[in-house]
Each structure stands twice: as structure tokens, then as C-alpha cells.
Amino acid sequence: MLKITFIYCFIFLCVEMNTRDEMLDIDEFRCICRALFRNDKGKIYSLSEMQLREIFEVFDKNEDGYLDKEEFAFCWNNWIKIVVRPISVFLIVDVQNDFISGSLNISHCSAQQDGTEVIEPINRLLDTVQFDAVFYSLDWHPSDHISFIDNIGQRELDPSSPVTAENAKVYDTVIFKGPPPMKQKLWPRHCVQDTWGSELHKDLKVIDNSIKVYKGTNPEVDSYSVFWDNRKLTDTTLCAQLRMKNATDIYVCGLAYDVCVGATAIDALSIGYRTILLDDCSRGVDLVDIEKTKNSVIDNNGVIVNSSDVKAMVEGRDRRPELGYKLAMELKNYSMDN
Ligand SMILES: *[C@@H]1O[C@H](CO)[C@@H](O)[C@H](O)[C@H]1NC(C)=O
Ligand SMILES: *[C@@H]1O[C@H](CO)[C@@H](O)[C@H](O)[C@H]1NC(C)=O
Ligand SMILES: *[C@@H]1O[C@H](CO)[C@@H](O)[C@H](O)[C@H]1NC(C)=O
Ligand SMILES: *[C@@H]1O[C@H](CO)[C@@H](O)[C@H](O)[C@H]1NC(C)=O
Ligand SMILES: [Zn+2]
Numbered sequence: 001m002l003k004i005t006f007i008y009c010f011i012f013l014c015v016e017m018n019t020r021d022e023m024l025d026i027d028e029f030r031c032i033c034r035a036l037f038r039n040d041k042g043k044i045y046s047l048s049e050m051q052l053r054e055i056f057e058v059f060d061k062n063e064d065g066y067l068d069k070e071e072f073a074f075c076w077n078n079w080i081k082i083v084v085r086p087i088s089v090f091l092i093v094d095v096q097n098d099f100i101s102g103s104l105n106i107s108h109c110s111a112q113q114d115g116t117e118v119i120e121p122i123n124r125l126l127d128t129v130q131f132d133a134v135f136y137s138l139d140w141h142p143s144d145h146i147s148f149i150d151n152i153g154q155r156e157l158d159p160s161s162p163v164t165a166e167n168a169k170v171y172d173t174v175i176f177k178g179p180p181p182m183k184q185k186l187w188p189r190h191c192v193q194d195t196w197g198s199e200l201h202k203d204l205k206v207i208d209n210s211i212k213v214y215k216g217t218n219p220e221v222d223s224y225s226v227f228w229d230n231r232k233l234t235d236t237t238l239c240a241q242l243r244m245k246n247a248t249d250i251y252v253c254g255l256a257y258d259v260c261v262g263a264t265a266i267d268a269l270s271i272g273y274r275t276i277l278l279d280d281c282s283r284g285v286d287l288v289d290i291e292k293t294k295n296s297v298i299d300n301n302g303v304i305v306n307s308s309d310v311k312a313m314v315e316g317r318d319r320r321p322e323l324g325y326k327l328a329m330e331l332k333n334y335s336m337d338n
Contacts, residue, residue: 023066040317047321055328086249088314090131093254093261098197104190113283121281121307123205129311133245137226139191140214147222149186224263249274257284262293272330274323275302301326
């Protein structure tokens with residue numbers, strides 16, 4: 001708390017000293033950014049000059065090269081306050097028996113990773129970090145789900161499918177007949193509703209007042225992201241719940257890194273959340289795809305960290321410029337009346 005007060009004072013001072021005429025130029029804004037984007041040990045994160053200017057331009061609505069009082073008020077209320085005091089949600093994706101020791105045990109996949117390894121760091125975060133809300137997603141399929149290889153005979157394939165029903169093997173991608181034709185990777189039967197395989201792993205802590213989100217419940221379409229199914233036909237309740245919590249930051253982790261965790265992180269970014277993917281709390285299927293997931297999160301202005309950085313970030317003592325940049329870009333088209 002003390003640290004937060006300190007940063008507020010520092011920024012006020014910074015503004016106060018430099019705004020005799022109540023106008024803030026880019027150099028003074030740079031000074032604010034240097035105060036803002038630091039870690040808990042005082043190390044200053046660098047922000048490229050180009051990004052600094054881009055952010056400044058978001059707030060300099062009348063493009064006169066200065067932030068006037070009204071422009072700065074908008075910047076303060078919608079940007080600085082969130083950078084300093086984010087509302088942080090922890091989203092733990094699909095830490096379920098089938099992905100760890102059951103039918104889709106990811107250690108059998110090409111990356112040969114061990115799903116149990118995510119449990120300890122996740123539990124530690126739940127014990128030590130005060131998130132504003134905690135969500136657990138569950139892959140939750142009906143028995144006739146389209147993604148199960150043993151259901152391949154239940155639906156017609158499109159002539160364009162690269163693999164026929166007779167030749168299809170697990171992990172192949174087929175195209176089901178539409179309309180519209182739909183790509184689908186074939187998985188072993190997994191996470192069938194109300195079975196042992198779909199239960200959260202017994203060692204995963206489930207904290208009070210947390211919220212469970214069920215996905216993949218429509219037999220006709222798979223759902224990697226916790227937000228929507230793969231065709232965006234229906235959403236889960238996650239969006240509405242995040243809005244209700246006034247969430248600004250989403251920490252995503254779990255199983256599998258390059259499938260549901262990745263899809264969820266990308267969707268969180270696409271709808272405007274500052275998004276942090278937790279590397280050591282996620283395990284995946286394929287090393288190349290894990291690398292692609294990381295690149296795609298970073299390219300979309302997300303951040304990837306290990307769990308040891310999370311507490312300081314949630315408490316607003318470690319403030320990442322990537323997330324500040326992301327939020328500023330989201331504010332680009334906002335009217336100042338908001
Ligand atoms: C997953 O499968 C591997 C290989 O068969 C096995 O060694 C491992 O114990 C399984 N994981 C768990 C947690 O049961
Ligand atoms: C979210 O923000 C609204 C508007 O500022 C406020 O009324 C509401 O109490 C906030 N909700 C929570 C859970 O903080
Ligand atoms: C997290 O820690 C692991 C193990 O020390 C390391 O290999 C990895 O690069 C770290 N990831 C990040 C994002 O720092
Ligand atoms: C802002 O508006 C421009 C022009 O209408 C659009 O191209 C851009 O995607 C919008 N940006 C965001 C973050 O909504
Ligand atoms: Zn599934």
C-alpha cells in the first residue's frame with residue numbers, strides 16, 4: 001500500500017513540477033512513463049520512443065503536442081490508474097484428470113510435457129496472491145462430441161477433407177461437411193461430462209468464491225478458448241463475469257499451453273484485456289506450437305512471465321510497459337466523455 005501511495009505522490013510531483021502552464025509535453029510524459037514502468041526493485045523498463053509517442057498521441061486528442069488538463073484527466077482516469085492499480089483475474093484453464101493422467105495425458109503428445117507440473121506453481125499463486133477473482137475452466141463434453149475420434153462416423157466429412165473417415169487417426173485434422181465446412185482436430189475421447197476424466201485434478205486447490213466456466217458443451221463444435229467455441233456461435237459466461245468484476249488484467253495458465261491456454265489468451269487480448277500468460281503454470285502438446293503461441297501473445301501486446309513475477313504485478317509494484325501500451329491502444333478510439 002505504501003508503495004502505491006509513493007508512486008501516486010511521485011507522479012503528482014512529476015506533473016506538478018512540470019505543468020506551470022497546465023500543459024504536459026512529450027518530455028514530461030516521458031518522465032511519467034519512467035516513473036510508471038518499473039519493477040518492484042526500482043528497475044526502469046524501457047519503452048521505445050515510437051511506442052511512447054504512440055501512447056502520447058492517444059491522449060493528445062486535439063493533436064497540439066500537449067496534454068491539456070482535460071486530456072490529462074482522461075489519461076489519469078483511464079490509463080495511469082489502471083497501470084498502477086489493475087484489477088487482476090486468475091484464469092486456470094482445464095487442469096483436468098484426462099489431460100494429466102487420463103485419456104489425453106499430454107505426456108503422450110509430441111512435447112512430452114508433464115501436466116502435473118502446473119499444479120504446484122498454481123497452488124502457490126492461489127495461496128500467496130490476492131487476485132480480484134479466480135476462474136477455473138473445464139472442458140465439458142457430451143458423449144457425442146465432434147472432437148472425439150471414435151465419433152468420426154457420426155458426421156459426414158466434406159469432400160475437401162485431407163483425411164477420410166476410414167483413415168483418420170488420432171491428432172489428424174479433418175474437415176466436416178458444413179455448411180460451412182469445419183476443420184476439426186481429432187482427439188481421444190476426453191473430459192466427458194460428470195466422469196472422473198473431466199474432474200479438476202485432486203491436488204489443484206479450488207478456492208472459495210471462485211467461478212467455474214464450462215466449455216465444449218455443444219456436441220457439434222469444439223471449444224478451445226474459454227470465451228467462445230471455435231466458430232464463435234456461443235460464448236460462455238466468462239465475458240459477462242469479467243465485466244461484472246471490472247477486470248483489467250487476466251492471468252492465463254493451465255493445459256494445454258498451445259491449445260486452450262493459447263486460444264484463451266489470444267481471445268482475451270482481442271477483446272481488449274491486458275493479458276499475461278504464465279509460462280511455468282502451463283504445459284502443452286507440441287513444442288513448435290507452444291513457441292507459436294508465445295510469439296502470438298507477444299505480437300498482440302500480451303506478456304509472458306513466470307509465476308514468481310505475478311505477486312508484484314498484481315499488487316501494482318511491477319508495471320510492465322507492454323501492458324501499458326496495450327491499454328493505450330485500446331483507448332485510441334474512446335471518446336473523452338467516457
Ligand atoms: C501419463 O502417461 C505417462 C506415460 O504413460 C505416465 O508415465 C504418466 O504417469 C501419466 N501421467 C500421470 C500423471 O499419470
Ligand atoms: C465496477 O464498476 C462500477 C462502475 O464504476 C461500480 O459501480 C461497481 O461497483 C464495480 N464493481 C466491482 C465488483 O468493483
Ligand atoms: C520460466 O522459467 C523457466 C525455468 O526456469 C525458464 O526456462 C523460462 O524461460 C521462464 N519463462 C519466462 C517467461 O521467463
Ligand atoms: C480504431 O479505429 C480505427 C479506424 O476506425 C480502426 O482501424 C482501429 O482498428 C480501431 N482500434 C481499436 C483498438 O479499436
Ligand atoms: Zn476437448
